[in-house]
Amino acid sequence: MTLDPPWQPPAWELDPSQPLYEQIAHRIRVEIAASRLPGGTRLPSVRDLAASLRVTPNTVMRAYAELEQDGLLETFRGQGTFVARSSGVEARAQARIARQALEHVRRVAADLGMRVEDLLRLGAEAGGGEDDDAGSHRV
Amino acid sequence: MTLDPPWQPPAWELDPSQPLYEQIAHRIRVEIAASRLPGGTRLPSVRDLAASLRVTPNTVMRAYAELEQDGLLETFRGQGTFVARSSGVEARAQARIARQALEHVRRVAADLGMRVEDLLRLGAEAGGGEDDDAGSHRV
DNA sequence: TAAGTGTATTAAATCACATGATACACTCAG
DNA sequence: CTGAGTGTATCATGTGATTTAATACACTTA
Structure with a gap:
């Protein structure tokens, strides 16, 4: 099963003068902080988000990796990337x-x-x- | 005459991970804002400051130019660069x-x-x- | 099995930043 | 006038982070 339909990010404009992966990570961090992305929410697949942002999957990967490093996201191979379920x-x-x-x-x-x-x-x-x-x- | 002896910047450590010219401009901006550089104060020559910061004159130039753009500095060919005398x-x-x-x-x-x-x-x-x-x- | 996940690797392009060298224009003390 | 000291301009080059692009692999699940 494809589980839940992944979260749909709002329309984003990326500023070319700043690192794209940083901007992506920041936007997601903010969404989480603003409680608009509850724990367990599924994020768009690396490829999907990359496509919708007109960016390379590699770049989205880097953003996801940074957030996982922070413990905000957790990923499961073959399943997807999710907002961490850990409390708080x-x-x-x-x-x-x-x-x-x-x-x-x-x-x-x-x-x-x-x-x-x-x-x-x-x-x-x-x-x-x-x-x-x-x-x-x-x- | 060489006018006044130029202002002697405090010991600075430049962070390689940030644009050098931005850091230089910022430090000077702060010195001015903190009233430690009154209007009319002469800054070190481009070459001198560059030497003391272990940096290229070009880089210092860029910093000075940015501050002149902001109206914080004014330069006179052959004389040097000074903190603007304009009030405020x-x-x-x-x-x-x-x-x-x-x-x-x-x-x-x-x-x-x-x-x-x-x-x-x-x-x-x-x-x-x-x-x-x-x-x-x-x- | 096939489609969809994350992940890894490599090569290349790009761009801002900085260097280094050189030359020019101007001011002023001597 | 001369020379030392100013700011300024230009050019080629180097560097490093960022991004692209193209593949390939490992895993999960319908």
Whole structure:
């Protein structure tokens, strides 16, 4: 049996200026973190996803491999690639992304000798546009 | 006259895994933003900085060019490259960096369907280590 | 058996980045 | 004027990561 029909990725535009396999991995990581890909969900086959992204199977493979390395995916030869069933996949995906984001702003803030809260507030004032008042509180 | 003795950059380690010219530009941008390079300060000559960084003059040129593009530097043939005298160089450098940082966390937060404040708090909880309580306030 | 999975290998093309060498244009102290 | 020190331009070359392309193999299941 072909089990379940695999998950259908939303329309993606790949930016040629960034590594394709990184972008693919990132999109999937985000989908998992956003709880739109529950544990056990079957991903498109390497060949299918490659075809729909106009990319080589090799490239998709590399993305899948990276995510498997992170423990977000698990693959079974002959069956397919699935979102890991281990408890807390979403949580781990979220944690990784959030931690990186925090580290990033912390590093930038440290560069400028500012606190994170002040950095973000300044960013909002400086054409940050959008909503989000960015501040006046500890971060 | 050779005017003033040029600014002496702190010891830098360049990461081979990232574009050298980007790193150089970034470091200088940060120095300006952190008010450690007042307007009018003379930068090392292209050749000198290149030599001290064990890099080709071409690479330093590219970094300087990028910063001139941003209006942070101005160069005078035969004299050297200087931090722009226009009012608010530090402010503009800060603004650019802060805006980019904010945009970054906003994009990541949006990906996860979270608010910036929640993203950062989560990052802090997830092994963010360090100080900075990351939260419980609007950002 | 056949179709569909993941996986591995190899060769080649591409591209941004960096080097190295050289030459030119300009400014200024002497 | 001269020469040393600036920025600037150009060209050929090298390098490394990325990607393509074409195969081939191993496994699972209808």
